[in-house]
Amino acid sequence: MADLASADRMLLADALQRVQREVDEAFDQFLPVPDDTRAPLIEAMRYAAIGGGKRVRPLLTAATAGMFGVVRDAAIRTGCAVEAIHVYSLVHDDLPCMDDDDLRHGKPTLHKAFDEATAVLAGDSLHALAFEILSMPETSGDPFVRAELVAALAGASGWGGMAGGQMMDIAAESGAKHDLHTITRLQQLKTGALLGAAVEMGAILGRVPDEGRGHLRAYARDIGLAFQIADDLLDAEGDEELAGKALRKDEEAGKATFVSLMGTEGARTQARALVDQAIGHLSAYGREADLLRALARYIVERDH
Amino acid sequence: MADLASADRMLLADALQRVQREVDEAFDQFLPVPDDTRAPLIEAMRYAAIGGGKRVRPLLTAATAGMFGVVRDAAIRTGCAVEAIHVYSLVHDDLPCMDDDDLRHGKPTLHKAFDEATAVLAGDSLHALAFEILSMPETSGDPFVRAELVAALAGASGWGGMAGGQMMDIAAESGAKHDLHTITRLQQLKTGALLGAAVEMGAILGRVPDEGRGHLRAYARDIGLAFQIADDLLDAEGDEELAGKALRKDEEAGKATFVSLMGTEGARTQARALVDQAIGHLSAYGREADLLRALARYIVERDH
Numbered sequence: 001m002a003d004l005a006s007a008d009r010m011l012l013a014d015a016l017q018r019v020q021r022e023v024d025e026a027f028d029q030f031l032p033v034p035d036d037t038r039a040p041l042i043e044a045m046r047y048a049a050i051g052g053g054k055r056v057r058p059l060l061t062a063a064t065a066g067m068f069g070v071v072r073d074a075a076i077r078t079g080c081a082v083e084a085i086h087v088y089s090l091v092h093d094d095l096p097c098m099d100d101d102d103l104r105h106g107k108p109t110l111h112k113a114f115d116e117a118t119a120v121l122a123g124d125s126l127h128a129l130a131f132e133i134l135s136m137p138e139t140s141g142d143p144f145v146r147a148e149l150v151a152a153l154a155g156a157s158g159w160g161g162m163a164g165g166q167m168m169d170i171a172a173e174s175g176a177k178h179d180l181h182t183i184t185r186l187q188q189l190k191t192g193a194l195l196g197a198a199v200e201m202g203a204i205l206g207r208v209p210d211e212g213r214g215h216l217r218a219y220a221r222d223i224g225l226a227f228q229i230a231d232d233l234l235d236a237e238g239d240e241e242l243a244g245k246a247l248r249k250d251e252e253a254g255k256a257t258f259v260s261l262m263g264t265e266g267a268r269t270q271a272r273a274l275v276d277q278a279i280g281h282l283s284a285y286g287r288e289a290d291l292l293r294a295l296a297r298y299i300v301e302r303d304h
Numbered sequence: 305m306a307d308l309a310s311a312d313r314m315l316l317a318d319a320l321q322r323v324q325r326e327v328d329e330a331f332d333q334f335l336p337v338p339d340d341t342r343a344p345l346i347e348a349m350r351y352a353a354i355g356g357g358k359r360v361r362p363l364l365t366a367a368t369a370g371m372f373g374v375v376r377d378a379a380i381r382t383g384c385a386v387e388a389i390h391v392y393s394l395v396h397d398d399l400p401c402m403d404d405d406d407l408r409h410g411k412p413t414l415h416k417a418f419d420e421a422t423a424v425l426a427g428d429s430l431h432a433l434a435f436e437i438l439s440m441p442e443t444s445g446d447p448f449v450r451a452e453l454v455a456a457l458a459g460a461s462g463w464g465g466m467a468g469g470q471m472m473d474i475a476a477e478s479g480a481k482h483d484l485h486t487i488t489r490l491q492q493l494k495t496g497a498l499l500g501a502a503v504e505m506g507a508i509l510g511r512v513p514d515e516g517r518g519h520l521r522a523y524a525r526d527i528g529l530a531f532q533i534a535d536d537l538l539d540a541e542g543d544e545e546l547a548g549k550a551l552r553k554d555e556e557a558g559k560a561t562f563v564s565l566m567g568t569e570g571a572r573t574q575a576r577a578l579v580d581q582a583i584g585h586l587s588a589y590g591r592e593a594d595l596l597r598a599l600a601r602y603i604v605e606r607d608h
Contacts, residue, residue, distance in 0.1 A: 031463075036489075037475035038468045045463065092428060097399075097420035116401035117474055120424070121467050124396060127428065128462030131435050135455035144447040150454050151439035158432030159335075159349065163425050164342045170421055171341035185340075 008294040015291055019059045022076045023083060024050050030080065030129060044114045044122035045129070049087050052105030052244075054302075056227075056295070057082045060198035061205075063291040064216065068206025077139045078149060078205055081130040082198045085157045088126035089194075091119055093166065099249070106244030127157075140205065148204045156197035165190025178256045184225065187258075191231075192224030199292075215281045219292065222278035227299045229271040232257040234302075236264065271300045312598040319595055323363045326380045327387060328354050334384065334433060348418045348426035349433070353391050356409030356548075358606075360531075360599070361386045364502035365509075367595040368520065372510025381443045382453060382509055385434040386502045389461045392430035393498075395423055397470065403553070410548030431461075444509065452508045460501035469494025482560040488529065491562075495535075496528030503596075519585045523596065526582035531603045533575040536561040538606075540568065575604045 027049045033042045058079025065075035094101040094109040095116060101109050111119035133139060134149045155161060168186040172178050178186065199220040203213045234243065235250055236259045250257050258267045278296045282289045331353045337346045362383025369379035398405040398413040399420060405413050415423035437443060438453045459465060472490040476482045482490065503524040507517045538547065539554055540563045554561050562571045582600045586593045 034468075036486075037472045038463060040475075041463055041468060041471035089428075092424050095401075095424060098424060118471070120396050120399060120402060121471055121474075124393075124427075124431065124461075125463040125467040127431050128458050128465075128467065131454055131458035132462055135451055135458055143451040146451040147439055147447040147454070150435055150451070154432050154435035154439055157428075158436055159342060159345055159429040161432075163429040163432065164338075164345060167345035167422070167425055168341045170425075171344075182340075 008290070008297065011291060012294040012298050015063065015294075016055065016059060019062055019076070019079065020053075020055045022072075023053075023055050023058050023080055026076055026080045027084075030133065040114065040118060041121055041125060044110055044118045045126055047113060048091050048110050048122060049084065049126060052107070053083065053087070055079075055083065056299075057086055057195065057198040059295060060195060060220075060292075061202040063295060064199050064202025065205045066202075066291070067285065067288045068203070068208060070202070070205045074139055074205055075202065077133055077136075078201050079198070081133040081139075081149070081153060082194065082201060084126045084130040084133070085153060085162070086194060088123040088130075089157075089162055089166070091123040091126070095119060098170075101246060103245050106241075130157075145204060145207070149201050152197045152200050152204060156193040161189055161193035161197075162191075165193065172255050173253055180258075180261050183256055183258060183261060187225060187228040188221070191228045192221060195224040195227060196220040215284055219278045219281040219296070222274045222281065223296050223299055226271045226274035226278065226296070229258045229267050229274070230300045230302065232259045233264065233267055233271070235259075268300075275300050312594070312601065315595060316598040316602050319367065319598075320359065320363060323366055323380070323383070324357075324359045326376075327357075327359050327362050327384055330380055330384045331388075334437065344418065344422055345425055345429060348414055348422045349430055351417060352395050352414050352426060353388065353430060356411070357387065357391065359383075359387065360603075361390055361499065361502040363599060364499065364524075364596075365506040367599060368503050368506025369509045370506075370595070371589065371592045372507070372512060374506070374509045378443055378509055379506065381437055381440075382505050383502070385437040385443075385453070385457060386498065386505060388430045388434040388437070389457060389466070390498060392427040392434075393461075393466055393470070395427040395430070399423060402474075405550060407549050410545075434461075449508060449511070453505050456501045456504050456508060460497040465493055465497035465501075466495075469497065476559050477557055484562075484565050487560055487562060487565060491529060491532040492525070495532045496525060499528040499531060500524040519588055523582045523585040523600070526578045526585065527600050527603055530575045530578035530582065530600070533562045533571050533578070534604045534606065536563045537568065537571055537575070539563075572604075579604050 027046070031042050031046050031049065033039050058076065061079035061082055062075040090104060091110045093099050094104055095111055102112055103109060110122060130153060131150060134153065135146055140146050157163065165186055169190055172186065196217060199216050200213060203216050240246065262270060275296045279293050282292060331350070335346050335350050335353065337343050362380065365383035365386055366379040394408060395414045397403050398408055399415055406416055407413060414426060434457060435454060438457060439450055444450050444453070461467065469490050473494055476490065500521060503520050504517060507520050544550065566574060579600045583597050586596060
């Protein structure tokens with residue numbers, strides 16, 4: 001059921017490649033290097049934000065916005081705002097006092113390539129950039145849309161979303177006992193909230209009213225969880241070189257994951273079931289949702 | 305000229321005390337401690353955000369908003385958003401990889417009282433909280449006002465504002481040669497941008513059109529610079545116990561400051577001239593601007 005047919009594969013590969021190029025170009029424009037001692041900060045932001053990422057979140061925003069005829073440029077700008085939050089969280093997550101990682105997307109992490117202080121500030125500045133982008137009239141001429149975009153992104157990234165999930169993750173590392181229910185909640189916050197915001201913000205741009213976003217929210221919730229289960233599987237079984245980062249860290253830390261709690265086969269079955277369920281939520285839509293369907297399947301089939 | 309008369313002193317003392325209580329109450333409501341492993345994160349945010357600060361920024365917002373008849377609750381919520389940015393920047397600034405400070409407002413810094421990872425996440429979460437607050441309809445029922453508030457705050461806090469100024473400050477510490485012009489520019493970004501946003505956001509709440517905010521912007525620019533010069537004077541001459549933090553760090557680091565570049569007397573004269581100039585920018589306003597005038601004078605007279 002969840003296998004990617006060859007046409008879907010091409011649709012998705014084209015869409016990913018396109019959005020990767022567009023997001024890189026947009027960040028390049030958002031981040032001109034000034035001619036003063038701030039230069040290393042903006043260089044660091046560019047180092048983290050340009051190139052390297054899969055850009056799943058901007059693609060989710062662009063694919064959803066595309067279903068409702070949103071101008072491409074607005075969708076890419078909004079996708080960049082979501083990606084800026086994702087990138088800042090990776091930069092801070094990699095810090096020595098957090099996960100202490102040396103490698104990200106196959107190159108040295110930001111604090112290794114620059115220094116820790118610059119990494120803290122570059123993360124903070126990418127965080128602010130996200131909201132700068134959303135508040136520009138170029139992103140949406142309608143202030144109501146801009147205010148809704150900000151609400152969706154801020155809610156997904158703070159203590160009630162991503163940062164809250166990261167805190168629960170730290171508690172899990174320091175031995176807090178986590179069962180499947182708690183891990184699910186943790187991941188819904190840590191990864192799911194921002195993936196959900198990426199979809200929701202595409203719908204906001206498309207002026208889908210709040211009450212019409214239920215199916216899209218359910219889709220996002222399911223792929224968010226499938227995404228994290230797939231990540232746990234890759235961490236347990238994946239290729240470090242392909243991943244471009246250190247793997248098997250959860251296992252070494254004795255941390256509960258979907259794989260440790262459900263076993264490899266159980267986790268794989270669950271991820272596929274979630275993807276089928278996610279695609280089921282799109283049944284009200286026609287071909288215009290094909291990209292979201294392909295993206296859902298890609299999530300469990302990717303090798304990095 | 306710039307001396308605080310006794311009536312002004314009382315007006316200001318009352319206003320500061322009131323805004324301190326209101327801001328503490330608002331943060332208390334914004335930050336309920338959840339019954340799960342996120343609890344230490346929210347406890348850390350409360351530790352940093354509630355109590356201790358002078359609340360100059362929220363007072364600037366409330367005083368400006370008050371000139372234009374803005375509902376008090378909206379002004380306090382908006383002031384809290386500005387303060388959340390200020391507080392997050394202090395939390396990150398105090399980290400070992402940044403200024404490595406042990407004391408803030410007379411108590412252990414956040415990473416000392418909790419740990420570094422929690423300090424990074426609490427700073428990030430306060431950063432997101434600022435934009436959550438601004439995007440709530442309770443802060444302003446008008447989405448145009450909300451979008452404008454977000455634009456003002458995001459612009460003032462990112463690489464084009466506060467974070468950019470912090471980066472220049474780091475460059476100054478590592479020996480980049482800074483003359484008076486560069487120090488002025490650095491401080492306009494590091495401190496001035498957010499103080500300016502505090503005033504501007506009060507005017508936005510008051511629906512003062514962009515072209516009508518020139519005098520208020522000029523006032524904010526002058527008090528921002530005066531504020532930093534006064535800070536440099538306090539760092540050079542102040543009482544550590546009263547300040548509740550380590551002083552004389554700039555001197556030890558051999559960093560250029562207004563005091564090292566202008567001398568103690570030169571700096572004091574300059575700060576007073578800036579305050580007089582700031583008050584001059586308010587000449588179009590009557591008694592409704594008295595609090596902004598008193599606040600300007602307080603900036604150079606405070607002892608911590």
